Amino acid sequence: MNNSRKVQRRIDRYLANVGRALDHLELDERREILDGLRTHIREELAQQGSTPSNVDDVRTVLSSMDSPQAYRAETTAGRSPQATQSRTLGRLGLYFFLGGIGLAALSLLLGALVAEALFRRRTDSQRRARCMRSWSGNCRMA
Amino acid sequence: MAGWISQFRRGLLELCVLNHLNVQEDHGYQIVQRLKQMDGLDVRESTVYPILARLKTEGFVAVHNEPSPGGPPRKVFRLSTSGKARLRSLNAYWDLLAEAVNKLRSDGPEF
Structure with missing residues (x-):
């Protein structure tokens, strides 16, 4: 060096x-x-x-x-020690707040994905049932 | 006694920094050197730079950069309008205190 x-x-x-x-x-x-x-x-x-x-x-x-x-x-x-302490607490509060927002956003995203999957599954089974009722052998599933 | 002097000196140093900047705008190193020449203040880097940083945070001093020969630009401190108002009130309080202490001293016996 x-x-x-x-x-x-x-x-x-x-x-x-x-x-x-x-x-x-x-x-x-x-x-x-x-x-x-x-x-x-x-x-x-x-x-x-x-x-x-x-x-x-x-x-x-x-x-x-x-x-x-x-x-x-x-x-x-x-x-004062309180000023230093309250600054630390304020910082911790901000971290918890941001963490909370992140968790809420993640929960919403996961909820939306699960709801979409359930909806798609239900639509598919309804379509399959309609297809079976129609007695037409050439029913095409999406 | 040492703790009392240390607290007193810290407050006094802020007054000295503001009074120095009222005479001329200056950069940190020169402020430290100027105040080091004053007996009794016991000026160190660890006392002046935190005061300058706090005065800037509180808006009592403003900072601009000045080119420095052979190095990065230096920060130059100057009193802001609110800094001048603070200095006026601190100087008035200092005059009041000094007068009160001098009066009490003059009433007492000579040592």
Whole structure:
């Protein structure tokens, strides 16, 4: 693996860890923080006069930055536990709602298929019965 | 004491970010560097970027992209109209608090 890929992997791993620590935030807010951090790391490397492929400089910059847990602590401290909890419950409610709609649509589809099969079977047997009553030997079934 | 200072600092930092953006629009890195120069605020990336993201979510700051030499565009933050209104009320509240605390201090004995 070349240097620039190693550098990118280190940065991505740090940002992924911060992202996981911020999983209680809305996606837009989390993305905004991660975008800011990505630019911050780039600016710090530029300030050091580092080429993007210098792994040691990236390690130094990342070790001088806050841990993912620090971001979690900062973003949960000002918010009530109820707010975080209600957001989680709201998300769960949405999943159940969408799941319910999916199940209802599936049930309707299955019902329609079964009804169609029953109707076709009944029509066929009626036609067969009419055919037998007519005594004509050349009755053609569809 | 440490918990109280941490909560107080967090609120104060939002006021400082808004006041900085009232002077000039700026991108995140420069805001962090500017506030780091102020003693007592103990500014870290983990405090400023979440504040900027929240202010954007709440509509108090607006963001536009600016070309960056040798990299992808940088996000530049500026105060929105509602951000200016929020800053006015926060500054007024800060003046009120500072005056009240200073008055109480001046009534007490010198340490």
